[in-house]
Amino acid sequence: MLDPNRISPAWGENEDLDASNDIRRLLVSLTGLDESAVPPVLPMTGGQVLDVSARLTYCPKCWYEDAENGRAPYIRYQWSFWSSVLCTKHETWLNARRPGNQLGSELNGWAPVWQTEPTWASAACLRHDPALGPFVAGFEAETILRPTCTWECLDAEFQALLREKALILKLVSKPESCRVRAHVWEAMEVALTPRVTDRDLRGYRSAEPGWIADRISYLSVAIEIRRMIMGSEPAFERVRTVLENDESAKQLVWECWGHMRRSHNQAQRYWRGANILETRQQGDNKSDGLSSTI
Numbered sequence: 001m002l003d004p005n006r007i008s009p010a011w012g013e014n015e016d017l018d019a020s021n022d023i024r025r026l027l028v029s030l031t032g033l034d035e036s037a038v039p040p041v042l043p044m045t046g047g048q049v050l051d052v053s054a055r056l057t058y059c060p061k062c063w064y065e066d067a068e069n070g071r072a073p074y075i076r077y078q079w080s081f082w083s084s085v086l087c088t089k090h091e092t093w094l095n096a097r098r099p100g101n102q103l104g105s106e107l108n109g110w111a112p113v114w115q116t117e118p119t120w121a122s123a124a125c126l127r128h129d130p131a132l133g134p135f136v137a138g139f140e141a142e143t144i145l146r147p148t149c150t151w152e153c154l155d156a157e158f159q160a161l162l163r164e165k166a167l168i169l170k171l172v173s174k175p176e177s178c179r180v181r182a183h184v185w186e187a188m189e190v191a192l193t194p195r196v197t198d199r200d201l202r203g204y205r206s207a208e209p210g211w212i213a214d215r216i217s218y219l220s221v222a223i224e225i226r227r228m229i230m231g232s233e234p235a236f237e238r239v240r241t242v243l244e245n246d247e248s249a250k251q252l253v254w255e256c257w258g259h260m261r262r263s264h265n266q267a268q269r270y271w272r273g274a275n276i277l278e279t280r281q282q283g284d285n286k287s288d289g290l291s292s293t294i
């Protein structure tokens, strides 16, 4: 429950509540607090908020900062989004706790994670218990490749894919692209991690993958193909190598390129029809107008 006396910009802005207005109304009616004391629920973002059972990610460095600032570790609301797989502030992939552990429900199972580190345990007023480590570790950022582009740039590209409902992400998500995604993941992995699937995320119902490794894989393949088509530098050298050499990957890249060209031609016809293409081209560079279609 929120402390009504604390200053909301300092404390309440990042707190995670489930995306249900009913829960918020219930909290207001049960506690008698003013609505302003209960922060708004997560914004409705067209299905981009993960099911509760898949909200398992965290940035360890954000939690060290919480402790340094004299507060308990807390879950950032932005970690609840499907496309949120990294922390730009600390330039790292997010970690994830293991799903379906027996040490708490999906909603309150964070205490054992905080107990594994003395700093977090102390900040959360819990007993430090390093023996819990092997039971809570699900995914660690250091086990996969870092991008060669900046983390800011990578995050912006990931968010754009979702915002634009990019066709390229749909093609990468097809069951036929499973082999390519698997090969790319092998190239990205620098240390073996326990295999987790969406079946391990108890109660997970969405058609999109929920586990962080799969989300990173989908987004990274899409970004690298898009960069290839646009003639940009690789974001991941090893991923680029797979896409350029693996036969099924080449097929996927070709498919994406074909769709992109058709979309581009349609866009050109539209602009010509509107008799404004020539005006646009005077000030635009060659790639403008393509990026939103792929």
Ligand SMILES: [Zn+2]
Pocket: 059, 060, 061, 062, 087, 089, 090
């Ligand atoms: Zn962080």
